[in-house]
Amino acid sequence: MPADNKFELCCNRPECTKRYPNRRDCDKPPEAILLKQLQYNQESANESANNKLLNSKSRAVIDGLNERRWALMYLQHLATRVGQTDTVELNLSDLPDLEALSLNNSQNTFPPSLVYDSSPEAHIEVLEQRRIDAQIVNKAGWAALDTLALGLASDIRNCPEDNNIAFRVFDDYRKARFFPDRQDIRCGNWQNFDINRTPIRDEAEKHIEYFMTPTDYISMSTSPGRIWNIASSRAKNSVKATQKIAVIDLRVLKRLGIAHGSTTEDLGFRHWNKTYGTGTEFATKHHVLVLGWLPSRSIAGVLSMEQFEKLLGQSQIDVSGHSKSIPLSEYEKKIDFESISKALYEKGASAWCKDLLKLPV
The missing domain is CATH 3.90.210 (Heat-Labile Enterotoxin; Chain A)
Structure with a gap:
């Protein structure tokens, strides 16, 4: 892996990896082949464990970012309800969503890729920090959202x-x-x-x-x-x-x-x-x-x-x-x-x- 690699949120890293000796190892003595296989087994176990942790951390970050987006979206929506009491009707369109059909309009709600040290430990550290950051924003966003919702409906x-x-x-x-x-x-x-x-x-x-x-x-x-x-x-x-x-x-x-x-x-x-x-x-x-x-x-x-x-x-x-x-x-x-x-x-x-x-x- 290169020293500088783009950090992408990814949850589908293989969590059950397996490595086998190369063909050129087949000419070696059985003891050497067994030792090589044990080495590969340990490396595979370490890689699987790291991938499992990276997937888990990535999912936590993605969930946090989705929670943040949801809270901020509805916070903006409820802010427009201040002073309004009219019913918002569910008006359904018979036309397809043209924006969803457009190939040039793919929307990415996640932050841009980051550059990180290639080691799994550094990668995990970056993910953990992003999870904590998302959690901080979520706490503030949801507190504001709950307060606004309670205030708007306080007359009920x-x-x-x-x-x-x-x-x-x-x-x-x-x-x-x-x-x-x-x-x-x-x-x-x-x-x-x-x-x-x-x-x-x-x-x-x-x-x-x-x-x-x-x-x-x-x-x-x-x-x-x-x-x-x-x-x-x-x-x-x-x-x-x-x-x-x-x-x-x-x-x-x-x-x-x-x-x-x-x-x-x-x-x-x-x-x-x-x-x-x-x-x-x-x-x-x-x-x-x-x-x-x-x-x-x-x-x-x-x-x-x-x-x-x-x-x-x-x-x-x-x-x-x-x-x-x-x-x-x-x-x-x-x-x-x-x-x-x-x-x-x-x-x-x-x-x-x-x-x-x-x-x-």
Whole structure:
């Protein structure tokens, strides 16, 4: 390796390398060949260990840079919401994203390459310093973002009406992940998400139809019965063990300018007609798409599946049958927030919810 080498963030260095003696070593005595192989084995082990550490450090740096970009992007967005209370509608374009199709517009959000000493130790030291630097910026950026979000939504004090409550099921395997450190939920494509990019109808439809590729959207439902159906019917037992249901206050999304809308009533998708094969599968008035982000301030709390099932029973929402045999009328029933808040308090509600309910933190 040359003395001066460009430092690139890379996470796919081979972590299981193997070296073998050269052909010219075959003429040597067996003892010499064995000694050479032992030497190669040790060198391979050292290289694999270094590569594993370099990959881990690189991933940490990339995650930190993505976190920084996300926080600064939404900090700028929320700053524009000061003095504004209008709803930011989720307007979908029927045209493809020309910028994404352009071959000359590749955007790199990472800093330019650095020049570093070629030794693995120096390389690791550079990565560790970049990780620490990103962490420092992230801490400040997220503190400002949280403060601004709390301030903007500080006038939302009373309990939400039934039509302002939505539910999001999440687990350890879904693409739209819950981030415990930040207590927020981000879309599956959050590392590349750009809030200023025009949402595309075709991409939204793929998301609604349960497309496997990560998207810019997060699905949730205003129907407790429907969200239970989704959580209980699609998951394997290993997934069900990690499932939880987040309670979302739609008023906060509106106040923070987080674009969202019902897939049929707001976004104009037609409900799936199985007979004629028309419409969009899983598009219903209860199915709400959120663009990008569910900030922690919008999440009133998180319920276990057992708690949620108990709430369904208390609200006389019958989901005991097979998903296809549940009457549509059950999907129209609601759970009042007072019952939800009691369940949240039993488990440990988030601080803002306890403050709203005048409960001890």
